[in-house]
Each structure stands twice: as structure tokens, then as C-alpha cells.
Amino acid sequence: xxxxxxxxxxxxxxxxxxxxxxxxxxxxxxxxxxxxxxxxxxxxxxxxxxxxxxxxxxxxxxxxxxxxxxxxxxxxxxxxxxxxxxxxxxxxxxxxxxxxxxxxxxxxxxxxxx
Amino acid sequence: xxxxxxxxxxxxxxxxxxxxxxxxxxxxxxxxxxxxxxxxxxxxxxxxxxxxxxxxxxxxxxxxxxxxxxxxxxxxxxxxxxxxxxxxxxxxxxxxxxxxxxxxxxxxxxxxxx
Numbered sequence: 001x002x003x004x005x006x007x008x009x010x011x012x013x014x015x016x017x018x019x020x021x022x023x024x025x026x027x028x029x030x031x032x033x034x035x036x037x038x039x040x041x042x043x044x045x046x047x048x049x050x051x052x053x054x055x056x057x058x059x060x061x062x063x064x065x066x067x068x069x070x071x072x073x074x075x076x077x078x079x080x081x082x083x084x085x086x087x088x089x090x091x092x093x094x095x096x097x098x099x100x101x102x103x104x105x106x107x108x109x110x111x112x113x114x
Numbered sequence: 115x116x117x118x119x120x121x122x123x124x125x126x127x128x129x130x131x132x133x134x135x136x137x138x139x140x141x142x143x144x145x146x147x148x149x150x151x152x153x154x155x156x157x158x159x160x161x162x163x164x165x166x167x168x169x170x171x172x173x174x175x176x177x178x179x180x181x182x183x184x185x186x187x188x189x190x191x192x193x194x195x196x197x198x199x200x201x202x203x204x205x206x207x208x209x210x211x212x213x214x215x216x217x218x219x220x221x222x223x224x225x226x227x228x
Contacts, residue, residue: 058215100145105157107155
């Protein structure tokens with residue numbers, strides 16, 4: 001069974017630019033979650049999508065947005081990039097949005113802002 | 115109240131020893147507590163998880179101990195091996211509430227000496 005796949009693996013951008021990160025969940029999983037892992041810090045919850053709808057959002061500014069497509073894949077968009085956005089962005093998926101379904105993570109996209 | 119405090123930040127253990135990582139939480143409504151293992155350049159992988167209706171769960175060399183009254187839970191790695199060297203994250207979530215976002219601890223970097 002293929003795991004959660006993310007693309008690209010690495011990305012370098014400059015301040016003020018915009019970026020789109022992509023995530024394909026495990027086959028059969030309908031929920032997708034996005035987390036930010038800044039260097040030396042834990043994972044911070046960004047967004048949760050289930051059945052194409054945004055279900056929950058973390059404490060991040062509106063320039064972080066995303067969407068989920070009918071095939072359950074997802075995109076994370078970040079506008080007006082700032083230096084502090086440099087981090088590993090992790091996508092996770094779960095079987096559905098039901099209680100106690102474990103989240104399975106991809107290997108992330110490393111975003112560097114110059 | 116949404117925080118999960120994890121300790122120690124780093125841990126060095128001899129091969130064959132026991133590694134113990136502790137987490138504490140404030141929100142008594144948390145009802146699902148997973149542990150993740152992360153190797154460099156990889157995403158977190160689910161290791162073991164527990165619900166608060168049990169005090170202990172064991173899977174192979176990994177055991178979660180849960181103390182509901184103290185609002186603490188811990189991961190014990192028995193017979194630690196060099197291959198266990200990784201960063202470990204505890205997490206908590208309000209699985210029954212419909213939010214499903216994980217609140218992660220800040221991680222423990224474990225090094226097992228050969």
C-alpha cells in the first residue's frame with residue numbers, strides 16, 4: 001500500500017513569493033491534515049480537510065490556505081512568503097474524520113525562504 | 115490548556131537499556147494519545163497509541179503508561195537498540211469532539227549508544 005506522498009520534496013523561494021505544496025493521501029483515506037514543523041520545534045497544526053471541506057484551522061494567518069480535490073488529494077498554498085515560513089510542511093491522512101483514526105504522515109516538503 | 119509538555123528534550127541510553135519519555139497535558143478532555151517516531155529526512159511514523167480508558171498498552175518493546183489522574187503519559191522503550199535512535203513525539207487530541215487536530219509535544223531526541 002502506497003503511503004502519503006508529497007511534492008515537491010524541496011523548494012526554495014524568496015520573500016513575498018507564493019508557493020503551492022501538494023499531497024496525495026493513502027488510498028481510501030478521505031481526511032487530509034497539514035502541519036508545519038519549524039526547525040527545532042514540534043509540529044503545529046495548520047489545516048484539516050475532509051470530504052472536500054475545510055473542517056478545522058490552526059492559529060495561522062489567512063495567507064495559509066488550501067483545498068481538497070474530489071480525489072481527496074490536497075494543496076497547501078502560502079502567499080506573501082516570509083522568512084519565518086521556512087519549515088518542513090507535513091501532510092497526513094486518515095481513514096476518515098472519525099474519532100480515533102490514526103493520522104499517517106508523508107515525508108514532507110522542505111520549504112526554504114531566502 | 116491545549117499544550118502537551120514533553121521531556122526530556124534529549125536522551126542518551128546505552129544499548130539494551132530502557133528509554134523513558136514523559137508527556138503531560140492540561141486538557142482533561144483529550145481522549146487519544148499517539149506516539150510518533152521520526153527519523154531524519156522522514157515524516158513521523160505512528161508507533162503506538164492509547165486511549166484514557168486503559169492504563170497501559172504494550173506493542174513489542176514499546177509500552178505506553180497512562181496516568182489519568184496525574185494527566186501524564188509516558189513511552190518506555192525496552193532493550194533499546196541503536197536503530198531506535200530518532201526523535202519521538204507525543205501527541206494528544208480531542209478525538210471525540212470532532213476536531214481531530216493533534217497537539218504535539220516538542221519532541222525528544224533519543225540516541226542509543228552501541
